[in-house]
Amino acid sequence: MTTDTETDVFEEHRPVLMGVAYRILGRVADAEDVVQEAWLRWSGADREAVREPRAYLVRVTTRLAIDRLRQVKARNEAYVGPWLPEPYLTDFGDDVPDTAERAVLADSVSLAVLVVLESLSPLERAVFVLREAFGHPYADIAAMLDRGEAAVRQLAGRARKHVDERRPRYEVDPARRRELTEQFLAAAGGGDLEGLMALLAPDVRLVGDSGGKSRAPLRVLETSDKVGRFLIGAAQKGVPDVSFEFMELNGGIAVVVLSAGKPDSVFQVDIYEGRIQAVYIMRNPDKLLSLVAP
Template identity: 75%
Template structure:
């Protein structure tokens, strides 16, 4: 395999590798670092021994992501306030024309799923991602992770049960989600508490992620009254140079607030039975960088 062919093979698989790494780590920058490390392994490998380049690259990327995830957990890294995964742009135009494929993509990178995945062990997370998001057979996952197939099946079952038990049910069509998001934005920016309360579920929760680098609640807020009052208060604060636009991230519509043209705040909503059951606010500037770059980390149909 020539160097040019090796580059072409890697670039063809880059979106898949980025998708695996992002779901494993929940961090765009970390995912791209892992994929870069995978490229270094690939470029320096004896490729004459590689019969299936795609499988080889997925195996290398998964193991690198596992190592990084284990390092993070073993260090017990402190994070100021609640933690949310980095937003992942998923507005890929017509690259995912099939409704079923788009629904699968939206679910596998949804904020709700990624938050639950954080509670899995690194190995459970790897098995879940490869099996549920990418449909790898158990035998192939066992080969990728150097584990026996019975052990992989056990890990997959345990991970699936854990996710199903804890994952909120956000079953809503895109058009309804868009309408609710527009109404939410209008009520919040007008400080319309009654309007907000009409949209919020009684047990709604608000999670604000700033990493200690911007203003946001340092604890989760619960109940429609508390969440509504908070949103009405911040919505009416002075906002010179502020603007907003609707974008698609993590498979659903979201509101990006811009300050002097730079990403300042991202609002993502969880919707259950026609009501807003979760409000996710990302304000950590490090996590909003990818939205400023204006490019998706990978194509939807390859993720």
């Protein structure tokens, strides 16, 4: 039988476990399932054999997430259109007071990074997350994964090189990102193509994820002309009883488009040198469920 103290210990570490699981999986529902399974393992564990609860729980969660990711990758082969991770509400609160640490955690859940992580193997992704986002020593990661330390270092190096080569360069200044997001929303919503084009980089990319369940581009759009005209056209079609809410998702400001108070889509932009370099649109209703208030 699980005691109140054991429950309190698990709840203390739940945010970290959710953070690990989401970064490995990029899916809120799957991450929540993994954390729930970790709870079941914890409730049945031999307490005398668990010297460090946090290390034990991170190890269990990581292994469960790797197994789940292998299953998910097989499902994704039939996914319709571009894939984006589920929107993830990020509020690091007072638990992460250091600005540099906050920046690392925010970057590790950014859409740009998570999209790149999709191309890693499950083991590479887990090692990258544990090392780069949470700063675990190589020896600890090796113990978690039942691998030699040399092998883990090799996995980490390969993953780091892959991410560095493919991750676009973006600015993360929150104030500037908020400002450009507001200007972007005003220009698109007001049908101001000229104003919108002034915000977009010439080689801007638009990635829309609908999973084939709502209207969104079934391929990545490129160039400011194509992206601008698409956004103006989409805004003109409108959303019934529309309203907007700004939220911090995946480490940055995002616009949640509501229809009659329910999430219809999520817009987020990445910027570099004062221009919008990427536009992400989430319209898969299944991936918006985590934004619905219980």
